Amino acid sequence: MFEIDEDTAMYLGIMLMTSGYMLYKRRKRWYNRRWWVRPINQDREQRGAYSNIFAAMRTMDEEEFFKYTRMSRRQFDTLVKLLTPLLKKRSQRKALSVGQRLAMTLKYLAHGGSTSALGWEYYVAKSTAQKVLKETCQAIWRALSPKYLKRPQEEDWRRIADGFHSKWNLPNCVGAIDGKHIAIQAPSNAGSLFFNYKKTHSIVLMAACDAEYNFTLIDIGAYGSQSDGGIFSRVIGRAVETGDIVFPPPEVIPGMAQEMPYYLVGDAAFPQRKWLMRPYPGRSLSLQKSIFNYRLSRGRRTIENAFGILASRWRILRSVMVAQPDTVEAYVSACVCLHNFIKSETCGSRFYCPPNYVDSENNGVVNEGNWRLEMAALRGVGRLGANIATRVAYELRDMLANYFITREGEVPWQYHKVTSIN
Template sequence: MTRMTPAQYDHLCNLVRPFLTKRSLRKPISVNERVAVTLLFLAHGDSARSKAWAFRIGKSTIYKILYETCDAIWQVLHAQYLPKPSQETWEKVIYEFWKKWNFPNCIGALDGKHITIQAPPNSNSLNYNYKGFFSFILMAISDANYKFIWIDVGDYGSNSDGGVWGNSNLGQSLKSGTGDIPPPKLLPGTTTLLPCTLVGDEAFPLKSYVMRPYPRKSLISDSHRIFNYRLSRARRIIENAFGILVSRWRILNENNGIVIPGQWRNEELGSHITRIGQVGSNRAAYTASAQRDTLREYFMTNIGAVDWQFDHALRGYNINIPS
C-alpha cells in the first residue's frame, strides 16, 4: 500500500487552504492540523474521541473539522480525479477491459454498496435498509484497473429495492439515450456490431447498456456457464475496487485498523460496507436479451473464447468443448 509523501501532504494542504483558513481573535487551528486530523481519522477508522485526545482538541470541534475538511477535499479534487467521463475515457476503458479481462465493448464494472451510518436525527426509517441497519448507498463504476470513474453517493439505505442506479444521473442519461458513451462497436475479430455496456450482477436489470449474468435456473448449457464466468471475471473488478477502498480507509471497517494483506481480494468488505439488494426488474427487454445471447455465442467461438475458460467455468460439469 502506497503512503502519502510529505510533498503530497503539503500540496493537499495548499489546495484546501482557501476553504479552511479561519479568522478569529483566538489563534485558530491550522490548516495543516485540520488535514492531519481528518486523514488520520479516515485512515485509522477509530473514534473522534481518540483524535480529540491525540490532538488536544474538543470532540465537538473534531466533528466540525472532519465535516469541513472532507467537504474541502472533495471541492478541490473531484474535478481532477472524478471528472464526468468523456468518450475518450470510455474508449480507453473498453480497450483495457478487453485486453486485461477479455470482455468486449465494456465501459466499466457497476456495483452499489450500503455504507453503515448512525441514524441521522429525525430521519425516521429513510436510512433503515432491509438488512436491518442504517445506511446510505454508494453506487460506483470502476475501470479495468480498479479505479473509480463515476460515483453516486448518498441515496437513502431504504431505497435498496427502488432503482438507485436507474434514478442516478448517469442511469437516467443512458436510459434516455443521451449518455456520452461510444456508439456500438464490432466484436473483436468479427463483423457483428453490439452496444457498449456496463457489467453488473443480478441486482441490476438487463439492459442494452447493462449486462447481467443469466439466472441460475437458466444455466442450461455450457455456453451459459461460460458467459456467466466471463462476465463475473470482469465484474469482480468493482468488487475489488471497493475492497481496496476499505483497506485504505479503515473508517469503512470495524477491524480497528488492522490491515490483512490481500484481504480485499476475498471480497470481505467489513461491517460498514455491504452489498445492496435488488435495484430493478428481472424482466429483460428482448433486445438486451438478444445482445446477451450474442455475447454468449461469441465466447464459444474460436475468436471469442479463451483456453482457460472451460476449466474455470465448467469445473464439476461434463465439459463439451467445441472443436
C-alpha cells in the first residue's frame, strides 16, 4: 500500500480544504442571488431599445440610424457578420444577439454616457453592459484591424506619398504624426502612473495618418505620466529606428540634387530625424525657414483633422472614461478601427466625413471644417523628445526647405502667406 509522509498529508489536506471552501463560496454567491434575471429586464424583447427605437431607425430613417451608430445600415449588417464568429454566445439564458451587442457598443462609443444608463436603455444589468462593451470592442479590433489598420508596405507608403504630394505639395511624405491624451478616471492603486502634466489622469494615443484622414499607425496605452521621449519611442519611433517599419528607399525629387528619404511630418513636440520632419524652432526666422514651417503645417493639418473627426464622431473620447486602463485601450482601439472601416466605403463616408466636415484650402485660404464647431479637439501631448538630431537629419531638413523655394517646389501663394503671418 502506498504511504505518504506527514508533511505531504498535511499539504494535501490544506489543498482539499481550500478547494472545498472556494467551491462553497462560489455556490453560496449564486444561491444568495435574488433573481436569475432582474424582473424589469425580463421585458427586454418588448421594451428594450434594440427592439423599439433602434429597430424603427433601422427600417424607417437612415439619417437617424447614422446619427445613432455613425454608419450606414449596410455597414452595420456587414460588421454583424464579421463579429458573429467572435461574439456568438451559448447560455442557459437567452443570450444577447450579436446585433444587440454591436448596437449597444456603437451607441456608447458614439455618444458617451454611463454604463448604468446604457443598461437601463437596453434592459440589461450594469455588469452585463460593461462586459458587452469590452468584449465587443475587443472583437471589433480583432475583426477589423487586420484589414483596415494593417501596417503599410512599400506600395502602400508610395500611394500615401502620392496623396500628400498632390494634396499638400509635400514630396516623399508618408504621413503626419501626433499624440493625444485620452482622459480616464484615476485607476485604483495606480499612484501617479497616469497623472499627466495637465494634472489629470490619462493614457496616450499616438497615431499617424494619410492624406485622406485614415489612420495608418497607432500606439495606445502609454502612461500619461510617461516621459516625453518614452512616449515617442515606445512603439512607432522604435519600430522605425529598428527597421520593423520600413519606408521606401530615398529618391531624387525633381529640383533636388540629392536623394530625399521618405518621411513623416510632426509638430514642434517631436524630435528631428532623417525620417521625421519638424518645424524650425524660434522666432524671427529667415524667409526660407518660415516657408518651410508653413509648408509643413499644411501637411500636419491632416492629423489634426483626423483626430478631430475621430473625437467628434466617437464622443466617448471627449469625456473622462470610467473604466480600467485595459478597457479604455479596447474602447480607443475600436474607435480607430471603426473610423477607418466606415471611411473605406463611399456610402458610409458620405455621411461620416462629408467634404465640409474637414478643413479645405483654396490658394492658401483655409476654410475650417465643421468638426471644429463641436469643440471636439483632444488635448495634445507635450514635447516628445529632446531637440537633438544628427547632422544628416538637419541637412535633410535644410535641403527640403531649399526645395520649397525652387520653381519646382514652391506654391504661388506661400510668399504672401508667410509675410502676412510675420
